[in-house]
Amino acid sequence: MIMFCIRWVLFFICFLGLSSLKAQDNLTGFLQPQVAINYDVSNTYSHNFSLAHRGYFIKNGDSGYEARQIDLVHFSKFSLSDNQSLAFGVQYRFRNIFEDESDEIRLTQQFNFSKRPFVVRLGHRFRTEQRITKALTVHRFRYRFAVDFPLKGEVLNIGEPYFIGTFENLLSVAKSNSPEYDTRISGQVGWQLQEGLKLQTGIEYRMEDYASDFPQNVFFVLTSLQLSL
Template sequence: MTMYCTKWFLIVLLLLPLATVGAQTNLTGYWQPQVAANYKVTGTYSHNFSLASRNYIYDDEALTLRVRQLDLAHFSKLKVRDDQSIAFGIQYRFRNNFEKSRENELRLTQQYNITNKPFAIRYGHRVRTEQRITNSLTTHRFRYRFAVDFPLMGEKLNVGEPYFVGSLENLLSVAKNNSPEYDARLSGQIGWELNRGLKLQMGVEYRMEDYSSSLPQNILFLLTSAQLSL
């Protein structure tokens, strides 16, 4: 079952970007490394801190490597039941430092998450609301994500063994005097638990932004991350 799900996600991830290669004028590629630390305050309350860098690797029909932005974020999460949690987050995006025509952004996030693990596969449903605040505009965004993760060797994840994480997310963005914008995201990553406190992940994410418009934007991410649990 786990190998079937892995193949399904990988096939879809490969086919969707291929459909946009012929229209490279609206295709952008990024490499996004991230480091994150989780700190458990009590058995039900924890903090998460993260720093991510988004870098152009394909833009204006050419290969490149330049920084687009830096994201510094913090989340506070409270477990309300064994399989449910709520979280509140704050993020600051440094973009004007790298692209002078763009504004920096403050983002506030409210989240509800529920998981279910009937067998080796864990299923997750996440609902988020966000307020993206810049000097010129406040955008309200509503997000729903369905995710799966499971070990790739056996039914239990052991130290040093790989695991798979995949997700599908839909987003709605609304702002005053702007038309609603609909986005979709599909991602798949392979991870390794190196020890009881450190995980490494790498994978790809495909985004179709403003897909209801006449010219949706196609975006491909290469993702790498390190997660440390304290």
């Protein structure tokens, strides 16, 4: 049953991505490697630092690699209980060094809660964001549903794989602009390489501004290395 669900999620993402190839003008593909460090200050307070690079492998229907941005992110998380937390984040997006676009500062407020029926963990995340550039401030409202579980047995042991699937909806609003609605779906497989060290890789499909006359299809190949201290 678990493997069937994984195959279905990955097949669905690939189907959406391949279907969008019929309209090359609105298809964009990105490679996005990331490194993240989690650090516990106390039992209820922790930090997360991450560095991610994003580059095109499909742009305007043409294939080939082109750097787009670097993201530097920090989150402070406060645990309210075993399955609930609040987090506040700040992000700086370096884009001007690669493209003729403004750099961005992003502020994030987040509430997360989860539950674990049997071996499966279900997560609900609510976020508000302020994306600040020289030209505009965009307010975003996000909800993400996530599911993750080990692929061997009931407990994740060193050297064993696990699966994470997510589905997210976003609303973006800004002064003098029409609201923008986005949907994202992703599937990733990870490995517990050693205690406190995980490697994840997978794919994500985004349909951006899907209520407009010309929605954008965006396809990501994701890789992340996560270290918990």
